[in-house]
Amino acid sequence: QKEVEQNSGPLSVPEGAIASLNCTYSDRGSQSFFWYRQYSGKSPELIMFIYSNGDKEDGRFTAQLNKASQYVSLLIRDSQPSDSATYLCAVRGGSTLGRLYFGRGTQLTVWP
């Protein structure tokens, strides 16, 4: 069983701060890494994906990947109350026919 671990939180940060969400995975052959945001009662929404080691930035979001450490993170700069949601880390292995393994999510609360 391929494992994806996230701190369940809740993670609470003030508005304007940087929120840092972390994820580790067990399958060293994993190739693709995704961050989804899920508001309560809604479906997962893709916000970032990263395939190569290093950083990938998109607006206020930065995904960081370190394959040697089997670690992927998501930084949210200038956090807003509207960022309050559960963030799901998902990992695709090297030969899993597109199968994504999800972590249990980190609940983020941004307070004004």
Added chain:
Amino acid sequence: DTAVSQTPKYLVTQMGNDKSIKCEQNLGHDTMYWYKQDSKKFLKIMFSYNNKELIINETVPNRFSPKSPDKAHLNLHINSLELGDSAVYFCASSRDISYEQYFGPGTRLTVT
């Protein structure tokens, strides 16, 4: 325009009944998926179809049967519903098995 749509949004039914959930995507994607999200919010893949061919069939009771009449549609039929089937079922699609997945709005199934 809705990219991935599901019907119905809510489904309340009694134990022992048979029900179906429908999914359609208008993104021109080749691959579609069914996920189950339990009460603890853990998201787990059930099935995947690529070009109408079943490629992922996780350890799911035989009472669950997917059907893909064409690349844009993936339905899920559930026989003899049990209390433990209560969950939110998400459909997702991707360009092919290597690409990021986009989720539908979900179907909340409640079995009484």
